[in-house]
Amino acid sequence: xxxxxxxIDRKTAETEVAVSLRLDGQGRTRxxxxxxxxxxxxxxxxxxxxxxxxxxxxxxxxxxAHHSLEDVGLALGQALLAAAGDRTGIERVGYARVPMDExxxxxxxxxxxxxxxxxxxxxxxxxxxxxxxxxxxxxxKSLAVCAKMNLHVCFVYGQNGHHQLEAAFKALGLSLRxxxxxxxxxxxxxxxSLDR
Numbered sequence: 001x002x003x004x005x006x007x008i009d010r011k012t013a014e015t016e017v018a019v020s021l022r023l024d025g026q027g028r029t030r031x032x033x034x035x036x037x038x039x040x041x042x043x044x045x046x047x048x049x050x051x052x053x054x055x056x057x058x059x060x061x062x063x064x065a066h067h068s069l070e071d072v073g074l075a076l077g078q079a080l081l082a083a084a085g086d087r088t089g090i091e092r093v094g095y096a097r098v099p100m101d102e103x104x105x106x107x108x109x110x111x112x113x114x115x116x117x118x119x120x121x122x123x124x125x126x127x128x129x130x131x132x133x134x135x136x137x138x139x140x141k142s143l144a145v146c147a148k149m150n151l152h153v154c155f156v157y158g159q160n161g162h163h164q165l166e167a168a169f170k171a172l173g174l175s176l177r178x179x180x181x182x183x184x185x186x187x188x189x190x191x192x193s194l195d196r
Contacts, residue, residue, distance in 0.1 A: 004180075006082035008075045014067040015059035021079040023180055025052030033057040033072055035065050037129035037162075041169045042072075048173025049180075065131045066138060073139040077146025084180060087111055094179030096171040103158025105167035109175045110150035117144040121155040121164075128161035136165060 004023040010016070029046035031039040034057060046053035055076065059068035084090065090111065097106040117140055124133045144151035153172070158164040 002085070004083045004085065006079040008079045008082070010071060010075045012071065015057055015071040017057045017071050017075040018055070019075040019079045020054040021076070021083050022052035023083050025050060027051065029053045031055045033068055034059060034061050035068065035131070037131070038065065038069055038072070041165060044166060044169040045173045048170045049176045065135050069135045069139045070142050073142030074146050077143040080147040084111060089182045089185065091179055091181045091183055094175035094177065096174035096178070098167045098171040098174065100163040100167040100170070101160070103160060103163035103167045104156040105164060105171050106154045106156060107168060107171035107175045108152040109179050111147070111179050112150055113148045114150060115145040115148050116150045117141045118152040120153070123155050123158050124164055125161040128165060133161065
């Protein structure tokens, strides 16, 4: 398998984001989004996926974290799509269910070429680490759209918002690791293509 890497630079009037991604890495990460909690979540994602991941974001932090996390999701999704190439030989689907103390989250991904997000949460507190909880739905939506994947995120139960999101990001990392693992021959689709 050829080296699976990508770099995405995205600049708008609201944010400036750079993502460097190596899918077959050592779980080394360096994240600086301007929001320490987001850096923590992205670090978990990279570590559990086995990615080498660098993310920087300069955004309109005086507004809130919304634009920054949305655009980080967009850039990371673009990097995933580019690094995966034509997806020949990958498993395509990955699933993980991860606990974190009282919280349990499960994530399923299908690198199908069809973007779709199912986001089931009714247990997250309204505010997590100083930001409204909706910024995380926007992150996952942006990621799913730009990576062209089905992404199902379910917060099964929990009380502490940090624990719930930590479980979800670990599960996302493990799911992507499994979905991107080499082990098949050819394109993993009965249609013969993941782009239609």
